[in-house]
Amino acid sequence: MDAKLAQCLELGQKDKGPAYASLLTEVLARPDTSSTTQDIHIIVDTIVNQDNVGLVVGRQVVAELVRLLAEGAIKDVELQKSIINDTLAVIQPKIVSYEEQAATLRFQLADILENEEEWSDAARILMGINFESSQRSIQDADKLRVYVRIVRLLLEDEDSVQAETYYNRAASIVHSTTDRETVLQFKLCQARISDYSRKFLEAASRYHELSFVGEIDEEERQHMLMAAVTCAVLAPAGPNRSRVLGSLYRDERAADIPTYNILSKMFLDHILRPAEIKNFEGTLKPHQLAKIAISSNDRLAASVASDDVDDASVSTRTGPSTVLDRAVMEHNLLASSKIYNNITFHGLGALLDLTPGAAETMARKMIEQGRLRGTIDQVDKLILFDAGREDDDAQGKAGGLGDVEEAEDTGAPFTKHWDMQIRLTAANVESVVQHLTEKGLLRPTSTVA
Structure with missing residues (x-):
């Protein structure tokens, strides 16, 4: 190899490029690949770091290597990864001169890693591309496609924090493209970011909107409809969630999904039972089962308000432990307001499996936020519900879209x-x-x- 490289160095400047390219082809065509990575490293190191080779020749030869790899000159995937990683390492000190070739190599390596389901590694490779280069012009539409791809890859590994950074970059230039596929991918990322950020109402609306798009595969649309139902169930109880639930409940396709039972019970303001919650919990993703912390003030309020209750049957829980737990408790509290005119702290605690003080705290918060109509009598330890008919449009009728026969007896x-x-x-x-x-x-x- 050293002798062949020395011969190439002695050639005239216009002949060096074809000579090195021919040497590359020869190395990649060998049946024995045991020394392929090392030989490619020597060739690339020579053309990049030898001053008498020249930048023009260097770019020409690296571009030829990129082309050969893209055309499948190397069949072994691990060998491809090794050559690409080594080449990127060699040209990194002079990356300004080889930005275009390096970007293409990164795309090739990201494709390989994505096929192997190495989502985060593929995303990190794409992050290494310089999109603000002064050496080459990159259209916003091209940047957008890469940003969306990075977001999608990061979300596959549930890295929502870093994904949101690139999502924000994509959001700032999404107007620059009219490509339907890119726009749909961006909207899906938008829905998933809202899902991971626990903005469940927003996520449910976006998933439901995408489930109607004809360009998306039928199976994917069904998956998005299920995701919309899941997010709607996990959303904070109140009028806004009732509107989203109403929209999903009226969707004819919803009857065919596994979670339809809990959707209908949520919409009709029926109290959910532990067995139903357990079945639904099995359909959730890890981030939807995230633990939530109880503030010290809420814990103190729950314990102080429960000091005078001396009953072994009273729950010792001072608040919900997961996102699902909180959503179910708030729903059951809202559903109880449709059944009872009033309820004691002790009774509500038994219904929600909370201490009486914690049950009062949850009711107080929902009343303060306008998600529950009622008043609290702390002297008699009562919660008085105000379930007037004027709230039906906001709570049970999905924004005035019309009466639902099944819902008439519940309000x-x-x-x-x-x-x-x-x-x-x-x-x-x-x-x-x-x-x-x-x-x-x-x-x-x-x-x-």
């Missing part, structure tokens, strides 16, 4: 009770007036003109 029992009391009172007053009139004890009033 506003307090209003129905109040209306019945008015009817009974009016009927009793009418009966008394009639009786007094018959006895002559009531005289008709005269009107003055």
